[in-house]
Amino acid sequence: MAGWKAMVATSGPGFSLMQEGIGHAINAEVPLLVVDVQRGGPSTGQPTMPSQQDVFQARYGSHGSYEIIVLSPSNVQELFYLTIDAINLSEQYRTPVILLTEEVTVHLWEKIYIPDPGEYPVLPHVTPPTHGDEGFLLEGQLHDERGYNVANDPELSAKALWRLIRKIRDNVDRISRIEVKYFEDEPEVFVASYGCSARSALAAVKMLRREGYRVGFLRLITLWPFPENAIKNALRNASTVVVPEMNAGYMAREFRLLGLNVVPIPKLGGEMPTPEEIYSVVRGVVS
């Protein structure tokens, strides 16, 4: 906060322990990167196996009303760039950002390009301004823009909390990113996924298209805030979306809230969904 950019990395159980700190960082507006390498849970469930079971914990894990930024890389190169992006976002919005990845992606070895210093944008760390002779006030209770405690004042508290929420909510389209492929022929069916599962999804879409099925591919790069407008726009001609993910079908619900016909592929057990599994589900809904 006072001078250095900070990041912390954990997997599964450690992420549960960090929820209190994440809430505090949101309220105190501390730029911070938290990396959660998801393993199978609950508890130490499957400590060496990948999962995507923390997608809702990343969004809702700490108590209180808040918005948060969560990024989901699909390969090692993106892991590199999104780490920088996450720190940039945390500085820009003065909030913790979560890089939510899986055991698969972080243990992969892939050839990556490492840019020279200055080639990829890196925001400077900003120390918050102080007012007059006072130091910067930092605490877990609600505060106004100057850091003064407003917790006893309903009106000012509401204003303070709305400010924290709106700084993310009003910038969803600026923060959130998706990747869309194979949309040119306006497919009615899309496969939508994120993280390592998106690699299986892409392989399945390629198989389907080789056989002449019109199927599109959508990948969430930002999980939260949920890129609602971008998805609606990309899927404007689609009616059905198949959502493979390594949990009990969580992000599928978000797609359902957009009014789409959603076919979830919830995969538990510690293995990525295979392209064949996704292929066979899509074959059942595509004509």
Added chain:
Amino acid sequence: MRLEVRFAGFGGQGVITAGRLLALIIIEADPSLYVVYSPSYGFQTRGGDALSDVIISDEEIDYPKARRIDLAFMLTQQAYNKYCEFVRDDGLIVIDEHVNKSIGKCGNKRHYELSIVTSARQIGGDVFASTIMLGASINYLGNTELLKGKLMLECAKQVVIKYFKETLLGRRVGVEDLINKNIKALEIGYKMIKINDF
């Protein structure tokens, strides 16, 4: 074109190291290829099932795990029974001599029996199975369409030496000896594959 290699066995036999080294060697051999190394193992450091996959392709690699395997090394009966069905019909299953292929359901596939674990123990321990398999794999893969003429034993040795120098950095004694043994294992493995057999 996509080539899939799997090293499968017991934790402690070096199946993870074999995969890492193969990926590094191929990246060195042809920087224009896409290579993914992808491990999978239980929570034990030694013992328990362990495997590593290396996917090599001239196109970007989506799904990072092996599912139609071109070359598989199966050091244990368990690994063989579990994964032999994922080997392509025109692929090659290399099994250790202790593995009984008549138990599995892959009788119609191409098998190649090698004395991997015994040779490793003669060099100094089970862990040298890693570089034996590595040697065998580069000899075999060097004759595939995708990698023809690209994999040289000498280049592989340099990658292996560099890798162990870096990973054994914290060790004070015995590093030279370990590297020499791994190079010996690499050579033994390379010679184990007789390309004319295929």
